[in-house]
Amino acid sequence: MRLEVKNGEFTYGKEKNLFEKICFWVEKGEIMTILGPNGAGKTTLLKCTTSLLKWGKGTTLINHQPLNEWGAGEVWKKMAYVPQSSSNVFSYTVLDMVLMGRAPYLNLFSVPSEPDVAIARSSLETVGISYLEGKRCSEISGGEMQLVLIARALTSEPNILILDEPESHLDFKNQLLILEILKKIAKRKGISCIINTHFPAHALQISDKTLMLGKGRQYLFGKTEEVITENNLRDFFGVNVKILSFENKGEMMKTVVPLAG
Amino acid sequence: MQEALVQINKKKNAKKTAVVLVALPIIFFFVSICLGRYLVAPGKVFNILAYQVLPLDVTWSSIEESVVSQIRLPRIIMAMLVGAGLSVSGAAFQGLFGNPLVSPHILGVSAGAGFGAALGILISGQAVVIQLMAISFGTLAVVITYLVSRMKTGTPLFMLVLSGMITQAFFTALISLIKYVADPEEVLPTIVYWLMGSMSGVSYDDLWIGAPMILGGIIILLLMRWRINVLSLNEEEARSLGIDVQKSRWIVIIASTLITSAAVSLCGIIGWVGLVIPHIGRMLVGPDHRVLLPACVSIGSFYLLLIDDIARTATAAEIPLSILTAIVGAPFFAYLLRKTGGKWS
Numbered sequence: 001m002r003l004e005v006k007n008g009e010f011t012y013g014k015e016k017n018l019f020e021k022i023c024f025w026v027e028k029g030e031i032m033t034i035l036g037p038n039g040a041g042k043t044t045l046l047k048c049t050t051s052l053l054k055w056g057k058g059t060t061l062i063n064h065q066p067l068n069e070w071g072a073g074e075v076w077k078k079m080a081y082v083p084q085s086s087s088n089v090f091s092y093t094v095l096d097m098v099l100m101g102r103a104p105y106l107n108l109f110s111v112p113s114e115p116d117v118a119i120a121r122s123s124l125e126t127v128g129i130s131y132l133e134g135k136r137c138s139e140i141s142g143g144e145m146q147l148v149l150i151a152r153a154l155t156s157e158p159n160i161l162i163l164d165e166p167e168s169h170l171d172f173k174n175q176l177l178i179l180e181i182l183k184k185i186a187k188r189k190g191i192s193c194i195i196n197t198h199f200p201a202h203a204l205q206i207s208d209k210t211l212m213l214g215k216g217r218q219y220l221f222g223k224t225e226e227v228i229t230e231n232n233l234r235d236f237f238g239v240n241v242k243i244l245s246f247e248n249k250g251e252m253m254k255t256v257v258p259l260a261g
Numbered sequence: 262m263q264e265a266l267v268q269i270n271k272k273k274n275a276k277k278t279a280v281v282l283v284a285l286p287i288i289f290f291f292v293s294i295c296l297g298r299y300l301v302a303p304g305k306v307f308n309i310l311a312y313q314v315l316p317l318d319v320t321w322s323s324i325e326e327s328v329v330s331q332i333r334l335p336r337i338i339m340a341m342l343v344g345a346g347l348s349v350s351g352a353a354f355q356g357l358f359g360n361p362l363v364s365p366h367i368l369g370v371s372a373g374a375g376f377g378a379a380l381g382i383l384i385s386g387q388a389v390v391i392q393l394m395a396i397s398f399g400t401l402a403v404v405i406t407y408l409v410s411r412m413k414t415g416t417p418l419f420m421l422v423l424s425g426m427i428t429q430a431f432f433t434a435l436i437s438l439i440k441y442v443a444d445p446e447e448v449l450p451t452i453v454y455w456l457m458g459s460m461s462g463v464s465y466d467d468l469w470i471g472a473p474m475i476l477g478g479i480i481i482l483l484l485m486r487w488r489i490n491v492l493s494l495n496e497e498e499a500r501s502l503g504i505d506v507q508k509s510r511w512i513v514i515i516a517s518t519l520i521t522s523a524a525v526s527l528c529g530i531i532g533w534v535g536l537v538i539p540h541i542g543r544m545l546v547g548p549d550h551r552v553l554l555p556a557c558v559s560i561g562s563f564y565l566l567l568i569d570d571i572a573r574t575a576t577a578a579e580i581p582l583s584i585l586t587a588i589v590g591a592p593f594f595a596y597l598l599r600k601t602g603g604k605w606s
Contacts, residue, residue: 052497076503083498089359090493090548103491104503108512109484111551134271156503 001063001078001159002027003049003192008058010041010048018044020217021058026209028159029190031182033203033224036213037237042196043084045213046164049194050081062160076104080153082163085145091138094148098123101155123154127181143174150181161185163195167202175199179206200228200241200256212236228256278545282559286341289563293340293570294333298577301325310334336463339472340569341562343460343524344534346475348561349554350517351535352542353482356489356550357513358418361543364536365521368421368514369428373402374525376432379439379452386451392470392526399522402428403514415507418496457581458529460569471523478520482554485513489550532583533590534565540597 004025010018018041026032036042047053049060051067059066067075080101101123102116112120124130127147132140137148146166153161166182167175183206185191197203203210203224210227212220214236220227233241233256240259245252294310295303305321309329312319350365358367366372377398381391409424410416436456443449482489488509491499499506524531542556565582568589572580 047497050501052500072505073503076501081501083501086494086498088494089361090356090543092490092548096490096549100491100494100502103488103499106487108488108509111487 001192002061003079003160003194004061004064005049006058006061008045008048008060009056010044010053011056012044017056017217019213019219022219024209024211024221026160026192026194028192029186030209031186031193031195031207032209032211033207034194034196034211034213035198035200035203035228035236037215040213040215042213043164046081046162046194046196050079050162051075052081073104077156078158079160079162080156080158082146082149082153082161082166084164084166084168085142086137086149088137091136094124094129094132094135094137094140095120097137097148098152098155101152104156119157120151120155123151126154126185127151143170143177146170146174146178147181150178154185158191160192160194163193165196165198168198175202182206200233201254204228204243204254204256275546282545282556286559286563286566289566290337290341293337293566294329296570296574297328297333298574299324299328301329305329331464335465335468336460336569336573337566339460339463339468339527340566342472342475343528343531344538344561344563344565344568345558346479346520346524346561347531347535348538348542348557348564349479349482350520352539352550352553352557353485353489353513353517354535355539356493357510358422359493359495361540362536363422364532365517366429366530366532366535368406368425368518369402369432370399370518370521371525371530372429372432372436373405374399374522375456375530376435376439377401378455378526378529379436379443382452382455383439383443383448386448388467389470391455392467395526396470396474396522398432399525400518402432403518405431416510454581455529458531458583458586459572459579459581460528461573461579463527467527471527474519474523478516478518478523479558481516482513482520483558485509485516486550486554489513489554493550528582530583531565531586533586533594534561537590537594537597538564540594544597 008022034042048055099112099120102112127150129147167178186193207224210224212227242257245254295306309326354363355361374395377394378391381394406424406428410420538561542553546552546556568585
């Protein structure tokens with residue numbers, strides 16, 4: 001499914017504009033990453049895109065139709081949001097947590113039925129954590145919790161997945177795991193992904209498109225390898241970097257190294 | 262392999278717990294109806310109960326019949342209903358606020374209903390008036406809480422809690438005012454006694470207004486039991502799961518207000534039940550509200566029935582209920598707190 005943001009603007013307080021006429025789009029199965037320094041408004045941009053926050057001006061469109069025309073109930077069947085973390089005093093089991101992804105399909109007085117549970121189980125399988133099913137959310141690691149949240153989002157059977165820094169607080173191995181899973185979801189299931197990240201290297205590794213946000217309302221949007229360049233990173237992050245290419249098992253890979261001074 | 266065994270064991274245990282939870286209130290219902298200062302043999306009690314629906318030969322005196330079916334039965338029904346109602350609405354509120362230290366009284370409904378009842382006793386003293394006043398002012402208190410907490414973009418939970426505290430303080434002061442002006446010989450003791458909670462002298466006539474409200478509230482909350490799981494997530498997460506958080510939240514609050522104000526209108530302010538029972542429920546069946554809410558119906562009805570049995574049989578004079586619920590409930594809660602270290606499963 002195609003998701004597009006047209007002329008998005010967000011104002012907080014009286015006059016402070018965070019974005020000005022921001023435009024971007026993803027097509028079916030594409031991965032788009034959003035990069036930018038702290039305070040540039042990455043999370044705000046994601047929330048506006050999903051309608052969790054209201055755009056000051058501009059709209060989000062799914063398949064060329066504005067979100068408000070779809071209606072909140074329909075929107076959340078098409079689009080799922082994965083928050084940075086989820087804390088809850090009640091430690092539900094992993095399966096119960098993932099099952100909550102069925103909420104867009106169930107009315108006020110409904111309880112999930114067997115088919116819903118089957119969908120939840122298959123999402124657990126997709127992200128490879130079926131073995132956690134009966135565990136309590138308080139007993140699992142941060143990396144596992146992030147996978148649970150992704151599985152919950154998949155349980156809504158969305159066409160578009162929106163993730164807020166899914167790999168930020170994770171170790172090397174788990175970061176890689178999450179990136180691989182997102183790639184798999186996008187390519188195999190044709191789910192479009194929009195991902196906030198702090199790591200230009202991750203963007204180079206998985207995304208087709210990149211939006212780079214700056215502090216002064218300027219932004220760049222385009223193909224990842226065209227947006228993530230040494231010059232752009234210096235301009236937007238205020239850091240000199242070197243982008244290195246190397247070959248691994250016949251595949252070209254890139255990494256980004258920040259340079260002091 | 263071991264995982265699978267653990268799963269099977271868990272399922273077996275879950276079944277056992279379910280059987281106990283269904284059987285407990287039923288068994289206790291029969292035990293309670295045999296209990297009392299006027300001795301009626303259990304065999305006779307069962308016959309009298311059966312006589313209500315079956316044509317049996319009368320082998321008991323009319324006093325025995327009236328003790329069982331006119332005095333004990335309505336009282337037991339009320340204790341079970343109120344216990345179940347307060348527990349379910351407590352569990353629903355704890356889920357809604359994502360906070361296990363919340364009780365059904367948090368939005369000021371009990372203080373409002375208590376004030377209504379006290380005012381009713383002051384100006385009339387008739388049961389119907391007291392009940393209607395309690396229900397009206399209980400509802401009014403929640404409406405005030407809502408108006409104070411309302412903001413342009415919906416109501417954040419912390420605003421709701423703080424406004425609830427304000428409303429509660431306000432109506433508690435009004436209750437004191439009524440006590441202050443009430444006739445200390447006649448009216449004041451009635452008010453004080455009534456506010457401490459009691460089920461003595463209940464008849465079927467008393468149940469007509471409150472009981473359907475409590476029952477209705479319980480049914481609404483039970484129907485919403487899975488939705489409450491989603492509501493217990495933080496607001497943004499719940500919204501991103503496609504539900505109308507504000508609307509769902511207010512339906513829970515309205516159902517809970519029905520229950521609590523009706524409970525106060527029937528038997529005064531009974532503390533601790535709505536706070537403690539959901540915790541016991543969570544220890545037994547886990548935090549999933551799909552199971553927790555029905556479990557609270559069972560445990561709550563059992564618990565208040567037990568408390569009321571103690572209230573009416575322990576001494577010659579009736580002991581007010583909220584004294585007992587706290588004397589039994591507070592140490593138990595302390596025990597739970599020590600045992601779980603403040604972490605709630």
